[in-house]
Amino acid sequence: MTVAVDLAIGDSVHVLVADDDLSCLRMLDIQFSKTAHVTCVSSGQQALETLRHDSRIQVAVLAWMMPDLDGHMICKTMKKERPEVYIILMVGQLFLAEVRRLAPEADAFLGKPFEVADLISHVRTLSQ
Numbered sequence: 001m002t003v004a005v006d007l008a009i010g011d012s013v014h015v016l017v018a019d020d021d022l023s024c025l026r027m028l029d030i031q032f033s034k035t036a037h038v039t040c041v042s043s044g045q046q047a048l049e050t051l052r053h054d055s056r057i058q059v060a061v062l063a064w065m066m067p068d069l070d071g072h073m074i075c076k077t078m079k080k081e082r083p084e085v086y087i088i089l090m091v092g093q094l095f096l097a098e099v100r101r102l103a104p105e106a107d108a109f110l111g112k113p114f115e116v117a118d119l120i121s122h123v124r125t126l127s128q
Contacts, residue, residue: 012037013036013037013058013059013123014036014037014038014039014054014056014057014058014059015032015036015037015038015039015057015058015059015060015061015123016038016039016040016041016047016050016051016054016057016059016060016061017029017032017038017039017040017041017060017061018040018041018042018043018044018046018047018060018061018062018063018066018071018074019042019061019062019063019066019090020042020043020063020065020066020067021063022042024063024112025040025042027116028040028061028116028119031116031119031120032120032123035120036123037056039054039057043066043067043068043069044062044066044067044068044069044070044071044073044074045068045069047060047062047066047069047074048069048074048077048078051074051078051081051082051085052081052082057085058084058085058086059085059086059087059088059123060074060078060085060086060087060088061088061090061110061119061123062074062075062087062088062089062090063089063090063091064089064090064091064092064095064099064103065091071089071090071091071103072089072099072102072103074087075087075089075103075105075106076103076105079105086107086108087105087106087107087108088106088107088108088109088110088119088122088123089103089106089108089109089110090109090110090111090112090114091109091110091111091112092111092112093111093112093113096109096111108122110122
C-alpha cells in the first residue's frame with residue numbers, strides 16, 4: 001500500500017536553507033522550490049547575512065554544524081534580531097537530545113537523516 005504525502009507548503013512562504021552538505025542542499029532546494037520560495041546558502045555567514053537583509057524569510061532550516069558559523073549561533077542571533085522567523089535546526093540523530101537541551105531558542109529540531117515529508121510538515125506547521 002502506498003501512502004500519498006502532500007508536500008505543498010504555499011507559494012507565499014519564503015524558506016531559507018543553510019547547509020554545507022551540498023547534496024543535502026540541492027535536494028532541499030529541489031523539494032522546496034516545488035511549493036515555496038526558497039533561498040539556499042552553503043555557509044553560516046551567508047545564512048546570517050540573508051536573514052538580516054531579506055525580510056521575506058519566514059522559516060530558516062539550518063544545519064547545526066557548519067564550518068564558519070554554526071546553526072546554533074545563527075539561531076541565538078536571529079531570535080534577538082528577528083524573533084518572528086521560525087528556525088528549524090538539522091542535526092545528526094545521535095545528538096538530537098543534546099541539541100534540544102543546548103538550543104532552546106529553536107522552534108523545531110530534525111534529526112539527520114530525515115524524510116523530506118517530515119521537514120515539509122514542520123515548515124508547513126510553523127509557517128501557518
